[in-house]
Amino acid sequence: MKPVLVKGSEAIALGALEAGCRCYFGYPITPQNEIPELMARELPKRGGVFLQAESELAAVNMLLGAVSTGVRAMTSSSSPGISLMAETFSYLAALELPAVVVNVSRGGPGLGGIEASQGDYFQATRGAGHGDYHFLVLSPASVQEAYELTAKAFELSEKYRQPAMILTDALLGQMKEPLLPRRLRVREYPKDWALTGARGRPARVLKSLFLGPGELRARNELLQKKYRAMRREARAEVLYAEGAELAVCAFGSLSRIVKEAVEMARKKGYPVAFVRPITLFPFPEKPFRELSLRGVRFLVVELNCGQMVEDVKLSVCGRAEVESFALPPSDLPAPEDIYRRIRRCLRKR
């Protein structure tokens, strides 16, 4: 199989098609327009539906309608557009619908800018809308991974009857790398909840209003039980853990720059490990816990004012020192900037 040179955003769209996505609903926003562009070209050829809605609100509610029939469907947007969708995210979670949402995030708050940013980490992992809920959140670091994790998002969203999000940014969205568009096995799960017409069977109901005594509590407990079960899907990339004194952590496209810095530090003999969460929710607590039990310290590098660092702190439970290297959206950092911080961090002890 020959590789193709594509952007991260295109790889996301190709991954969705590979997973059998049949419907796309969206509203244009920079920097993710390559996703609707490719979907508009490819979905009609495959008997699917591409629809440019009148707004993000309409798009996400069309998504809700489509996935409640059991069809594989997605939407994509960028930060301000994702905020507009937040109300319906809460309903998707409440109705336990396997929708896939892509956020090619940009700098905020407000309209912010269009540069790469990771300022939506909290919004993605804590649930952007109201109520106690989470999306399952995956964050790719390469074009190949963007393809594969998007397909995985469709599978996991059906496995757990659970909305899933791909959280990425302009850096990965816009860069090109070779992609091997290999066939992926995307498992199917029974959809005994889908609204497919009740002829010849009892009616099914999808609802999120629970007014009876104890009903809402039971509902929430059920959701929480599911979120706990999802922990087995937690994934991370861990390198050079052996003998490390400091673990440098980053997610998504920034982790590429951080990995380069870690390689530079290791070439100079510094005992530095690299940890990259791939699932942001569930957060991969295990490698953090294990490293902290061995006395390793942590440096968390993010393109925001310090968000994932809180999950790292929760994972190590005060057993290890956790330092934040927060980079609010502006120009991308150079590997050398991060390398210098690593060196400073190691010398402090």
Add this chain to the structure above:
Amino acid sequence: MERRPVKFEVILAGFGGQGILFAGNLLAQAGMEAGLRVTFLPVYGPEMRGGTCNCTVVLSDREIASPVVTRPRALVIMNLPSFEKFVPRLKPRGLAVVNENLVPRERAAEFPGRRFLFLPADDLAEEEGAPGLANMAALGALVAATRVVPPEKVLSGLQSLLPEHRRHLLEPNRRVFNRGYEFALRNSATASER
């Protein structure tokens, strides 16, 4: 001429409309077709025709961590603002392929320890009857001077990149690329003096 390095980073820069992104994309495509790992990172911002434009290409025979590069091994410089912005970042002994139609040669003296290959990219393209393709002349010179990818991979990459309705541009692109390539074979890069 250099032996093909393990890892090669190049920033291509000029103004919007000069085909900077196309040339970078083509180099990455050629690298991929030659079996290398590649990344292509376009500048990302509210750019417009006539504004500044640049992209970074990394080619390597190993996994590429960062697509963002501060100190590249090579530059393709198509106009003066790009020269002023990027040449200071060039690695010592790094090579800058510079469009001398828009950048005066004497500016090289400001940057000792770098190597410069000035070529009249716009003239070469114009002589081939393709005035918009100075980017290809510069890319040809870069490929000849660094041997980072075999020239035939650039030409096959061109076929992969040009969509069906632009196939008539294949021939002019190829001709201008070859002019730049031959120019660089005849004129080796010179190190600026200290």
